[in-house]
Amino acid sequence: MKLLQKNLVCLWEEEKLIKIVKRNQPSRAIFFLTPVLAIFLTLFAGGLIFYILGFKPFEALKFFFIVPIADMYGLSELLLKATPLCLIAIGLSFCFKSNNWNIGAEGQLTFGAIVSGGVALLFYNQEGFYILPIVILAGAIGGMLYASIPAILKTYFNTNEILVSLMLVYVSKLILDYLVVGPWSNPEGFNFPETRQFSYSARLPLLFEGLRIHAGIFLALAAVVVSWFIFYKTYLGFQMKVSGFSLKTAKYAGYKGKKMIILVFLISGACAGLAGVGEITGPIGQLHREVSPDYGFTAIIVAFLGRLHPVGIIFASLIVAITYLGAETAQIFMQIPKYTGQVFQGMILFFLLASDYLLFFKIKFTGLKK
Amino acid sequence: MHKIFTRSLVSSLVFFFTLTVSAVAKDVKAAFVYIGPTGDHGWTYQHDVGRKAVEAAGYKTTYVEGVPESADAERVLRQLANSGHDVIFTTSFGYMNPTNKVAKEFPNVKFEHATGYKREHPNVSTYAARFYEGRAILGTIAGSMTKSNVIGYVASFPIPEVIRGINSFTLAAQKVNPNIKTKIVWAFTWYDPGKESEAAKALIDQGADIIAQHTDSTAIVQIAEKAGVYAFGQASDMDKFAPKAVLTSVENNWGPYYVDRVKAVANGTWSQKDTWHGIGDGMVVISDLDSAIPSDLQAKVKKLQADLASGKVHAFTGPIYDQKGGLMVAEGKTADDGMLAGMMTYVKGVEGDIPK
Numbered sequence: 001m002k003l004l005q006k007n008l009v010c011l012w013e014e015e016k017l018i019k020i021v022k023r024n025q026p027s028r029a030i031f032f033l034t035p036v037l038a039i040f041l042t043l044f045a046g047g048l049i050f051y052i053l054g055f056k057p058f059e060a061l062k063f064f065f066i067v068p069i070a071d072m073y074g075l076s077e078l079l080l081k082a083t084p085l086c087l088i089a090i091g092l093s094f095c096f097k098s099n100n101w102n103i104g105a106e107g108q109l110t111f112g113a114i115v116s117g118g119v120a121l122l123f124y125n126q127e128g129f130y131i132l133p134i135v136i137l138a139g140a141i142g143g144m145l146y147a148s149i150p151a152i153l154k155t156y157f158n159t160n161e162i163l164v165s166l167m168l169v170y171v172s173k174l175i176l177d178y179l180v181v182g183p184w185s186n187p188e189g190f191n192f193p194e195t196r197q198f199s200y201s202a203r204l205p206l207l208f209e210g211l212r213i214h215a216g217i218f219l220a221l222a223a224v225v226v227s228w229f230i231f232y233k234t235y236l237g238f239q240m241k242v243s244g245f246s247l248k249t250a251k252y253a254g255y256k257g258k259k260m261i262i263l264v265f266l267i268s269g270a271c272a273g274l275a276g277v278g279e280i281t282g283p284i285g286q287l288h289r290e291v292s293p294d295y296g297f298t299a300i301i302v303a304f305l306g307r308l309h310p311v312g313i314i315f316a317s318l319i320v321a322i323t324y325l326g327a328e329t330a331q332i333f334m335q336i337p338k339y340t341g342q343v344f345q346g347m348i349l350f351f352l353l354a355s356d357y358l359l360f361f362k363i364k365f366t367g368l369k370k
Numbered sequence: 371m372h373k374i375f376t377r378s379l380v381s382s383l384v385f386f387f388t389l390t391v392s393a394v395a396k397d398v399k400a401a402f403v404y405i406g407p408t409g410d411h412g413w414t415y416q417h418d419v420g421r422k423a424v425e426a427a428g429y430k431t432t433y434v435e436g437v438p439e440s441a442d443a444e445r446v447l448r449q450l451a452n453s454g455h456d457v458i459f460t461t462s463f464g465y466m467n468p469t470n471k472v473a474k475e476f477p478n479v480k481f482e483h484a485t486g487y488k489r490e491h492p493n494v495s496t497y498a499a500r501f502y503e504g505r506a507i508l509g510t511i512a513g514s515m516t517k518s519n520v521i522g523y524v525a526s527f528p529i530p531e532v533i534r535g536i537n538s539f540t541l542a543a544q545k546v547n548p549n550i551k552t553k554i555v556w557a558f559t560w561y562d563p564g565k566e567s568e569a570a571k572a573l574i575d576q577g578a579d580i581i582a583q584h585t586d587s588t589a590i591v592q593i594a595e596k597a598g599v600y601a602f603g604q605a606s607d608m609d610k611f612a613p614k615a616v617l618t619s620v621e622n623n624w625g626p627y628y629v630d631r632v633k634a635v636a637n638g639t640w641s642q643k644d645t646w647h648g649i650g651d652g653m654v655v656i657s658d659l660d661s662a663i664p665s666d667l668q669a670k671v672k673k674l675q676a677d678l679a680s681g682k683v684h685a686f687t688g689p690i691y692d693q694k695g696g697l698m699v700a701e702g703k704t705a706d707d708g709m710l711a712g713m714m715t716y717v718k719g720v721e722g723d724i725p726k
Binding site: 073077080181190191197212283284288291292324325329331332333335338 | 401407432433434435436437438439440441442444445446448449450452453463464467487527528529530558711712714725
């Protein structure tokens with residue numbers, strides 16, 4: 001790869017038309033501009049794909065990105081979809097900033113949902129103000145417990161956290177399967193794989209009558225504020241940043257690496273667990289096999305698109321959320337296959353990674369000189 | 371297109387005040403919500419074949435595929451109800467609670483939920499097919515053609531629908547061959563070619579020379595083709611995926627029901643129903659029998675098919691015993707629909723326990 005890059009630069013240098021020059025320092029402006037560039041490239045490529053498929057590109061893009069949020073209900077659905085993505089991505093940014101590659105947020109979400117769902121089922125048919133806080137707390141603890149597995153294995157046994165956290169996703173889904181098929185299945189439900197509906201007191205309150213957006217959004221907003229404070233105002237945030245740049249430097253500075261690794265995994269797990277709580281005590285109201293449509297994986301795109309910055313993540317979660325809603329609208333009104341939503345998510349990540357090239361290299365137009 | 375767009379906007383705006391916008395529709399529009407892709411050649415594919423029959427009958431249709439049974443289902447349903455659709459078919463069990471929830475908000479839109487049991491509002495109907503009748507035919511073929519007397523069966527989830535199929539299959543096979551055993555592997559999925567393949571391989575390793583399936587992908591018949599054993603297609607005619615292995619398929623034929631119900635909406639004669647149709651009503655169809663089936667067996671199968679259709683033969687006719695030898699259905703009696711709907715015990719001849 002490096003050789004290829006060198007050759008490419010050489011080739012152009014001989015022509016003296018375009019020069020690709022390595023930057024001395026990554027450009028800060030470009031750092032925050034590339035996500036915007038990636039989104040525009042995605043829109044352009046998306047329009048092109050629609051055109052090739054035989055749809056009117058502008059109409060298709062309108063149904064994808066404007067129609068779904070053209071009313072209050074649509075906005076509420078957008079926030080409902082963005083809430084878990086934002087929450088998980090905030091948690092993941094703690095890990096990613098400090099060079100810990102937690103890929104298993106989906107598993108932490110699922111386990112958080114299992115633990116909080118179990119507690120909610122314990123309070124089945126009971127009402128009381130104390131139930132919801134316990135259920136929420138249980139979800140956070142569940143997520144933390146599950147995230148602590150890859151963290152502890154990494155710090156004490158030197159395992160690869162990417163593999164461990166990823167594999168644990170499938171374990172958590174199997175545990176959920178087992179519980180809803182077997183011991184926790186609704187006794188009046190003809191053995192279908194779902195639990196009873198949670199009692200009213202175990203449900204997150206709705207913010208507006210008739211809309212699905214629920215109090216879980218405050219958890220996401222709180223996570224944004226707290227993470228901003230930790231990242232930029234605390235010693236821990238500084239330690240994370242240094243470890244992210246260079247583990248050796250962090251070691252040299254005497255930071256206690258192990259403690260930090262475990263801490264960022266716990267934070268990340270708690271956020272993912274809370275996202276799981278938001279789903280099951282919010283719009284779903286029970287446990288079944290499909291608690292999350294892979295929010296934990298999509299949130300990885302969100303975290304990077306938001307440049308691991310709390311404010312960036314808010315915007316990124318809204319943009320990715322709309323690709324879900326838009327895919328449904330586009331299929332209902334234009335018969336465009338719904339899976340194009342995933343194509344859009346993939347393209348955003350692809351263009352973002354591709355345009356990161358501009359962080360380290362700049363293109364110079366020199367003109368033909370002989 | 372533009373008209374629909376404006377209409378959806380307008381109706382969204384007045385969403386909280388009036389829910390009757392879609393009721394004035396003259397041209398009836400039907401919507402279908404699918405759990406999988408329309409190209410799965412199984413469950414969703416067959417529902418889409420049914421949707422196309424509705425189109426052919428002159429009605430407009432819309433579908434949304436790959437709708438997860440998570441919180442997203444409710445949004446898709448509400449959006450369909452809110453954009454001028456008069457009847458919405460929700461074709462997976464997991465849509466049961468969202469269907470009933472959205473139906474409450476849209477009393478003028480009809481909802482048809484496949485395979486569920488909740489009809490909480492007058493505008494919700496449920497429908498399902500008596501697939502167990504088709505499985506009785508598969509059992510008859512399997513029991514006659516097995517040489518190892520071990521028949522493999524890849525099952526999805528331990529719910530009455532699946533248990534009923536296993537029992538019906540085993541009872542029919544025992545009738546022609548009392549020595550057979552049905553070995554079950556639970557895949558705990560409806561559609562996962564990888565897991566289904568593993569399950570089929572495990573059954574073949576255990577000596578099964580015929581594999582039946584209650585999962586939706588074509589992976590199992592393809593594994594059977596490679597291993598040189600027989601198999602049965604599920605949901606659609608899977609013969610082209612494994613021409614040697616597939617003896618026949620049980621096809622889900624939703625078209626007639628869908629056309630019927632959409633017509634009823636158009637005529638204003640739609641009313642709440644719980645439909646459970648079988649071979650007789652054409653909701654369950656047996657594909658062409660493979661030439662590997664000897665001609666005398668073919669004649670036997672055809673006769674059984676006609677008798678099941680006319681009601682002369684019931685797939686669950688006593689005496690039926692459970693695994694421990696306890697009497698489930700007395701001699702001369704047949705199992706009633708209530709018993710069938712809640713069936714959670716294996717009959718004698720099925721190996722293993724139902725996972726709890």
